[in-house]
Amino acid sequence: MDLNFTADELAFRDEVRRFIEQNFDSEMRAAMARTRTGYIAKHLHIRWQKALNEKGWLAPNWPVEYGGPGWTPTQRYIYEQEMNSAGAPIVVPFGPRMLAPVIMKFGTEAQKKKYLPDILASNTWWCQGYSEPGAGSDLASLQMKAEDKGDHFLCNGSKIWTSEAQHADMIFCLVRTAQTKKPQEGISFLLIDMKSPGVTVSPIVTIDEASEGMQEVNQVFFDDVKVPKENLVGELNQGWTCAKYLLEFERGNAYSGHLKRHLAHLRKMAKAEQAHGASLAQDPDFAAKLAQAEMDIMAMEMLELRVLGGTKSGQNLGAASSMLKTRGTELQQLVTELSAEAVGYYASPFTPLIEGSNEPTIGPDYADGAAPRYLNMRKVTIYAGSNEIQRNIMSKLILGL
Numbered sequence: 001m002d003l004n005f006t007a008d009e010l011a012f013r014d015e016v017r018r019f020i021e022q023n024f025d026s027e028m029r030a031a032m033a034r035t036r037t038g039y040i041a042k043h044l045h046i047r048w049q050k051a052l053n054e055k056g057w058l059a060p061n062w063p064v065e066y067g068g069p070g071w072t073p074t075q076r077y078i079y080e081q082e083m084n085s086a087g088a089p090i091v092v093p094f095g096p097r098m099l100a101p102v103i104m105k106f107g108t109e110a111q112k113k114k115y116l117p118d119i120l121a122s123n124t125w126w127c128q129g130y131s132e133p134g135a136g137s138d139l140a141s142l143q144m145k146a147e148d149k150g151d152h153f154l155c156n157g158s159k160i161w162t163s164e165a166q167h168a169d170m171i172f173c174l175v176r177t178a179q180t181k182k183p184q185e186g187i188s189f190l191l192i193d194m195k196s197p198g199v200t201v202s203p204i205v206t207i208d209e210a211s212e213g214m215q216e217v218n219q220v221f222f223d224d225v226k227v228p229k230e231n232l233v234g235e236l237n238q239g240w241t242c243a244k245y246l247l248e249f250e251r252g253n254a255y256s257g258h259l260k261r262h263l264a265h266l267r268k269m270a271k272a273e274q275a276h277g278a279s280l281a282q283d284p285d286f287a288a289k290l291a292q293a294e295m296d297i298m299a300m301e302m303l304e305l306r307v308l309g310g311t312k313s314g315q316n317l318g319a320a321s322s323m324l325k326t327r328g329t330e331l332q333q334l335v336t337e338l339s340a341e342a343v344g345y346y347a348s349p350f351t352p353l354i355e356g357s358n359e360p361t362i363g364p365d366y367a368d369g370a371a372p373r374y375l376n377m378r379k380v381t382i383y384a385g386s387n388e389i390q391r392n393i394m395s396k397l398i399l400g401l
């Protein structure tokens with residue numbers, strides 16, 4: 001693997017850096033410094049995403065015919081690294097990263113025309129309706145019902161842990177359209193307008209939340225919600241195929257850029273903190289943990305280069321996505337664990353993360369939000385399919401067990 005960039009690639013890297021300098025404004029920077037979840041205010045996400053789209057960079061993984069930039073794997077890698085190491089806002093994944101590939105592969109021409117341009121332009125905000133109170137890892141046992149009523153489906157049931165549903169215009173849902181012996185065979189993939197009569201969003205308050213209205217997850221209720229037939233993606237009762245396809249895109253992330261940035265911050269903290277009369281960074285036990293974390297993150301980067309470098313735009317990663325997800329999320333947790341450990345008691349105050357708060361920071365600035373972030377990161381080994389489930393997938397599809 002040649003890790004030296006060509007002159008063109010270095011010029012591209014500079015272009016990405018210029019873009020970040022010009023568009024990652026002070027309001028976004030302040031919001032990113034405080035976020036515990038990775039999400040910031042919707043209007044800031046939209047401003048950022050519209051700037052990316054104007055440049056043609058919103059959807060690096062889309063094929064060119066749908067508006068992707070046509071980058072090489074190296075350009076995609078450079079772009080991700082630069083964005084992540086600058087701490088730039090994420091592109092909210094539900095539309096561009098998750099739903100769009102499903103529409104490209106399984107949608108009708110009318111659906112492609114209707115939904116893809118609005119996803120690129122960030123005009124429509126999506127959320128994901130897969131999990132239910134009785135269906136998480138065992139997703140195929142989902143019960144939300146969509147009854148065929150001629151020109152529409154009548155939907156009843158609920159979805160849970162729906163991230164950012166409070167901001168969404170639309171939700172893509174897995175619904176039960178038939179009671180079959182094999183539960184996977186009676187599922188369909190449906191697009192539902194969140195403004196439809198009968199849809200209610202109810203926030204779920206989690207332990208990392210400092211104030212009302214900042215929830216990450218919700219329960220969404222559907223009571224006699226009418227959904228036009230044209231909102232079905234793929235064949236009736238074939239939604240499981242779409243569902244699995246989407247999950248491979250959901251899991252196929254690059255983690256190392258963010259991890260390297262967090263590790264650099266952690267090193268700064270460790271230098272500033274004191275332990276036994278010297279800096280924490282010099283403490284043999286903590287220094288060994290930092291060194292191990294650094295090696296693991298470098299190994300993660302090599303894994304990403306190997307896996308993502310061999311993938312064309314628009315191509316899904318298959319079982320390799322489970323490998324990236326498992327290792328990447330373990331390291332995300334490790335870094336926040338070490339951050340909380342480094343600042344000790346000062347990890348505890350939540351005050352600075354309360355929106356609009358002008359309370360002074362308790363303890364050093366770098367300790368801001370260490371506990372809420374540590375707590376929030378418990379989610380990463382659960383969502384997008386828990387890591388135990390990813391191990392099951394790898395044992396079957398990679399190891400052939």
Ligand SMILES: Cc1cc2nc3c(=O)[nH]c(=O)nc-3n(C[C@H](O)[C@H](O)[C@H](O)COP(=O)(O)OP(=O)(O)OC[C@H]3O[C@@H](n4cnc5c(N)ncnc54)[C@H](O)[C@@H]3O)c2cc1C
Nearest residue numbers: 128129130131136137161162163379382383384385386388
């Ligand atoms: C912050 C957050 C955001 C989320 N956002 C969304 C969203 O936007 N949309 C959405 O649809 N869902 C979302 N989810 C839900 C997520 O996908 C589920 O929580 C996840 O699939 C696990 O399901 P569960 O919570 O029902 O746990 P369960 O399935 O009940 O699992 C409980 C435990 O048992 C283990 N387990 C279960 N089955 C097996 C098995 N076969 N082998 C080994 N171990 C097993 C699991 O690994 C886990 O540790 C989100 C979750 C979180 C935490």
